[in-house]
Amino acid sequence: VGLGRVPLSGLPLLALYTVPVAALEDGVPFYGFLPGAVCFVALLMADERDRLAHWGKQVTRTVSPAPSPSGMDTSGLAATGRKISLAALTAALVVPIFVPSFSNTLFGHPLGKGQGGGIGTEVTFNDPMVSLASSLRRQDPVDMLSVTSDIQPQYLRLVALDQPGPNAWSARPLDLSTTLSLSDPLPRPTGMSTDVVTQPHNMSISLEDAFPSNSSWLPVPYLLHDVGVGDDWSYVSADQTVTAKTQTAAADLPAYDVSYSTMDPPELLLKTAGATPSEILQRYAEVPVGIPAIVGETARAVTAGATDDYERAQLLQDFFRNRDEFSYDLDTGYGYGYQAMAQFLEERRGFCQHFAATMAMMARTLGIPSRVVVGFLEPERNTGDEFVFTSDNVHSWPELYFEGVGWVRFEPTQGVGAPYPQWAERTAVPTVPTLPTNVPTGPVESTEPKPTVDPKQAASPSSGDGPGDGGFTVSKGWLVPLGGLALLFLPAALRTAVRRSRMTRPLDEAAAAESAWLELRDFIRDLRLPWSGSMTPRARERSVAPLLTDDPDALGALKRLAVSVERARYARSLSPGVTPAADAKTVMGALARRAQTGERVRALLWPASLLPDLRSGWSNLRRRPRRLGGAPTGQ
Template identity: 35%
Template sequence: MNRSTRTSLLAAAATTATLLTLRPLVSSGAWFADALLVVVAVTGTGIAVHRLSRRHAPAVAAQALVLGALLVLLYAPGTALLGVVPTGETLRRLAALATDGALAVQRYSVPVSDLRGLQPLMVAGAGLLALAVDVLATRLRHPALAGLPLAATYAVPVALAPGGSGAFAFVLAALCYLLLLRADVSGRERRWVPAAARRAGVNGLGLAAAAVAVAVVVPAAVPDLDEKPLTFDLGQGESITVINPILHLKDSLGARSDATVLLYETTEDAPAPLRIVTADVFDGKTWAPRTGTDIPRIQRVQTGMPTAPGLSDEVRSAAVEETTSVTVRNLQQNYLPLPYPAVRVAIEGDWLYEQDTLNVVGDGETTLGRRYTVAHLRVTPKESTLREAPPAPEGIRDVYTALPETLPASVHEAARTVTEGARDDYERAVQLQRYFRTTGGFTYSTEVADDGGSDAVASFLDSRSGFCVQFASAMAVMARSLGIPARLAIGFLPGERVGDGRWRISAQDAHAWPELYFEGTGWVRFEPTPAARTPNAPPWSLPAVTPGTNGQVPPEAALQPSESPGAAPSAAPSTAAAEEELELGTGERAWSDPVEELPWAWFVIVALLLSSLLLPVLSDTVLRRRRWASVRGADDSAEAAWADLADRTRDLGAAWPDSATPRQAAERLGEFAELQPEESAALTRLRRAVERARFAPGADGGERLARADVDRIVAAVAAQQPRSVQWRARLWPSAGMRALSRTEVPVPWSRRGPDQAPGRGAEPAPRERERVGSSR
């Protein structure tokens, strides 16, 4: 195996290990198989083409073509010629997937479950990462620079995942990168190792591995270190809350801290829950908002919102317009928490509404620190209106009654059994709600089994114990199985009253509930979660007359005191929360302290990335300054100038082997670049000074060499090279990085022992003898 093949394989290993660090960002590992296939294809293509052509440019071009063809084959095969040759339809399909992925990144918090558009982006990113690492490490022979894209990739889960990336993935990625550096050092011409360094047993790889081990062990052993080093802090010891709009049936929204997420003041006596977003796509275990539709920028909430879908003029005219002013504390979302249905929103920034759902999403905006005022309707539908509602439009039924084929038949059978004898969809909805709240023997608990399978709803119906997400999901799925359009709403319960018209919502108030569609009224909220969690069901879901059907209870037992239509939510004020001031504005942004609200985590990430990009230049500058600062006489001056010339001309493509004598090196440099008499004279002076320093140290006649001679020679060599080579030498000098990865301790020639200099007892290695002979 030659050096190029070995380096390519190690680069692929480092890329694969780095991709494993992205695992906390998504809830499913389905993307990794495609990513691994892409990495293998890119690496294998590069190895094969380079072996055939012995040139790097064709290998890189072939790798890019294979990457593009593989992405087409995986995600748009039906639109391409022969499955891999893209057409116009292929490009449109890939653009649509990229849009879905961008929306998923913008709207969802980690871990993301909606991989429909995100998976192609992650796989394409994996292919580009593999290509970049292979080009830097194998084609350009700068494996140290290959650490830049690897580090940038690793920074993503560190910044976004709640617990960062796992220790195992970090250690594996770090060790693969160290092996890549070590292989590069071993593959190049080995520098001579001083005897003192050999006796000391200096080993760069061992030191680096020890540093990795310390980086993993120390944070775990020191209790004062935060487990999440890159997180936001509001200056009051409270972390930012993010409510994930992707709802796994196994996740609990109830087991959260009591930190205040928002405060609001409303004209309603008994406010309804605040809705963040609706989820209408169900795949068997997960609910997610629908993606893939662009929102026109003209749909700004400040200009007013449309009438809620399905809401008739008659019902709307009977609704009462209310006003709610909200102050967001430590809640960061792209979706805006609002009462439903909203009419107008006074808020700063670009906030757009979705036509079909009235979800409000920020165009580059988040809720953190916002103050806004909402005008909304208090719709209290009559029982007769819901009973007499005509069938939903076909477009609504097609979207909101869809169920996965894998849904167990037992779920549909249970829905028919529970609603047996019901005369209309309203009665079916009421019976489903009562079944979960009172008559079905269900209990509310956050200590539930982690099934997470496609039969999660069936498992919940069997165990009869769960939390709000499971109750809401089960009712929505059963309603869909009966032909009633249904979806899930994610948001907050009203919270606790802290004053006259003032309310406080904590992270523990996160909640999910089903919404069922009735033409004329639109989307109607129901509450299947037991009274232990939600004391009051909506008044319209408690009919005055209940038929005595299977699974039902008499009307007098159905209307418990805690569920009576006039009962208000618990209003026990919190002493600590009541002392908080609620200076609510009308669209102003709440700034408690601009310094505290700055995204310091992102500043740190950007600083680290910039430092990584500047590392080659900085390390080269430090190396040269230390080299010239250690000069003590004419001999040291000659050695420093010669080493500086060797490093700088190497970056310009004029390298010579370490075994070459100064005369051989000067001749090779002269052949590489046509030097003018002035530059040639400077090279001759430098060569003679080095020979004097090595073979007659301390002899009379030596003088300090000026750094200007080195600059003059390097400038002459650079002037004859393409601009791309000149810029690469300026931006990515390799001397400093080689010094960092070098395993020996450099010793100036003037201070080496008699057994450490070539020609004084040190025999060149066989490969070096061969190169010396060939150069002659």
């Protein structure tokens, strides 16, 4: 406040507030917004009161009957400030309730992901656990990939989701600097030893027109050796996926060749897997706060009697593949988050997202690292060695980690024609476990951190059907440029607000003259024209007059304004018929016409009157005591 630059202090607050608004899926609650807003408004009130009291004259229509001991009665100003502040804060909290929200896929989808029944015509890669259902429900499936291969391709992977969230699983935010170049030999997948038997193969993949041109991921098989895609793509070794380095990478890549291997890990190696490294456990085995207790209780009941993690994983898979207990149903409407797992276990119906996500979380409750992968299951049709994948073939499945083998795929989803993996065949006719009757469906207590949400996720067609989170939401990626634009125009908005307050609010004659004079001063400073030092109004008129040469109207307005300020300070009344605000506008208009376009733009976007002169401000703050009132200084 002492530096007179309170409005600019709002810029750091705005920057700090923008980060959680952009990062958190549900935004910032009102109790996170209100304290900062109240403090900022209090600073504005104190600054304005100090600024007006600096002249030693109360800005009011009436005369205070008893002067304040500090030199000025500011109770009227404080009361007005409190009313305005209360109205502004109330509007900030109430108005958003009635403003339609936008979903985080508005700019990534032609349609939303609410409860409607409309199906979009385009396919995009976003919100894998939510909008993947839209792909499976399409009435007109579209071709996505054409693959030439020596064997039937299956389980082409797009993205690995390792962060369970309250609404859906998501991928971890990706740092491209940690990815590997595809021109170099690719390492074996994490945790895979040389004891795992592999068989090399090759395939050529062509992207059809319906494949998103802005895709961040490429469909590839597991255990890659080489991918012929050039420098616009890189390898994510932790996920065994291929990600784009530019937004147009997929548009410039009609086809690519892949060399890879299939694997057949021996049962003995899975049953005798070594101890899982701590970094794997920390990243892939944490059970977040909010997971319903029924998930862990069911997992323990299903795997009771198992002697190792491999057997537990098989029993979990068999549990979901039991057709007498679970059914494949695309019409379920309970979402894909924490509570959806409880509903899925209770109602025993769902589709691939529910099977994969619930098995992965049940594995975590047993201490087995897990993740969910989204990609393509099997081709829809083929002619010889040419295979075609459509939007109907989008699928998700869980992968569990076994030291010495690495990430192992399981297939809990029934009803899609997917066979059991050869390393996890059905062990026996599954029995239905006897579950505890008092298992709560509410969240289980946990001290683990709540995961963040990654804006880059997997493939699904845009759609307005499916059990989404309802409504349209604005893409997080657009918040960055929008926030940048807001910061760019914030100084102009603040300066406009100050000008409007000075020139339009009702004031008595003396206060109106002072406000017009202050506005002329700041306007001249914004244009980077000279206005420095302390001068009387007449002296200031003489210093400004050379800027208005050959403009008699502006010179006359400047003279009237200077006389008005002089009479306001010493005669307490103005000359009859003068309008200080109009005179100030005349002078400012003449100065603006003489300025160059670049100077006017600079004055608008970054007004110098809002920039803090720290050296002068600090010097003034140390020289004079802080108080309200006092004699006016010449301007």
